[in-house]
Amino acid sequence: MAESKKNLSPPEAVGRAREQMEQLFGKPVEAVSGFGRPKDNGGGWTVTLELLELERIPDTTSLLGTYEATLDADGNLLDAHRTRRYPRNQYDSTQQRGEDDS
Secondary structure (H helix, E strand, C coil): CCCCCCCCCHHHHHHHHHHHHHHHHCCCEEEEEEEECCHHHCCCEEEEEEEEEECCCCHHHCEEEEEEEEECCCCCEEEEEEEEEEECCCCCHHHHHHHHCC
């Protein structure tokens, strides 16, 4: 039986999430847009990834999906789901909320 790591570094956790998501969904990861350690996840990680869902020409019209992946403390994928689907050239107004709300 493999020994449990339980102390994955952020780059290790993100790397594991990327590998497993590409394998599971068969789509390349374009970017990592977030990661964290939820207190209720027993030392695991939550990683937010942007996957290329549909490649188009020109590239600015390709469709991307934002996926949230939950990993356990050993870096094994527990849960994954798409939270958003959008064209690559779409402006993300949600990033401006913090600035506009003040």
